[in-house]
Amino acid sequence: EPEVTQTPSHQVTQMGQEVILRCVPISNHLYFYWYRQILGQKVEFLVSFYNNEISEKSEIFDDQFSVERPDGSNFTLKIRSTKLEDSAMYFCASSGLVIYEQYFGPGTRLTVT
Amino acid sequence: QQQVKQSPQSLIVQKGGISIINCAYENTAFDYFPWYQQFPGKGPALLIAIRPDVSEKKEGRFTISFNKSAKQFSLHIMDSQPGDSATYFCAASMLNSGAGSYQLTFGKGTKLSVIP
Numbered sequence: 001e002p003e004v005t006q007t008p009s010h011q012v013t014q015m016g017q018e019v020i021l022r023c024v025p026i027s028n029h030l031y032f033y034w035y036r037q038i039l040g041q042k043v044e045f046l047v048s049f050y051n052n053e054i055s056e057k058s059e060i061f062d063d064q065f066s067v068e069r070p071d072g073s074n075f076t077l078k079i080r081s082t083k084l085e086d087s088a089m090y091f092c093a094s095s096g097l098v099i100y101e102q103y104f105g106p107g108t109r110l111t112v113t
Numbered sequence: 114q115q116q117v118k119q120s121p122q123s124l125i126v127q128k129g130g131i132s133i134i135n136c137a138y139e140n141t142a143f144d145y146f147p148w149y150q151q152f153p154g155k156g157p158a159l160l161i162a163i164r165p166d167v168s169e170k171k172e173g174r175f176t177i178s179f180n181k182s183a184k185q186f187s188l189h190i191m192d193s194q195p196g197d198s199a200t201y202f203c204a205a206s207m208l209n210s211g212a213g214s215y216q217l218t219f220g221k222g223t224k225l226s227v228i229p
Contacts, residue, residue: 100145
């Protein structure tokens, strides 16, 4: 069964450093999302991406964040200058023709020290 | 108005019992209500979902009941098993037709423990 994959599974970085989180969505999907989950809290929407541009973004997704689909398979989330409060699980999700059915990857745990 | 309120925060059910998790929303523009199951260290997995034009949807042991007038929906797990022990999130979404995007708004989650 096709699935969303994410790398790395765990990333530790120092405050102020740039990180890139990578996702490979399900191959025939067209809509891509990033969500985050701070430990013990609910999953929060960050951004959606379609047709090579951002469709929607939340208040969390400020100028420090950017997304890119550098090739036909990868979808990345970049945090330019990480802060302690960026520590969270970051989930990539994708959906296809049934646009509202989103399938999540296993997540990347980001720890900012 | 974008919030989805979920209860209870945690739930302990005996094997074979019925687990019931409730959610409430305020935004009547929401038109898609999924439930996600999350095991520790894993991503949320789509479990079952409902659109507001039906009042109930059943898939195996999992049933969603939907009350449009009360703006509430619930997940029922029949014959609960220890393998069902996980965190369950309700969510709600509406199509942003201008953006072509279905942003999910999640509840805070319910940690279900099914004891033998």
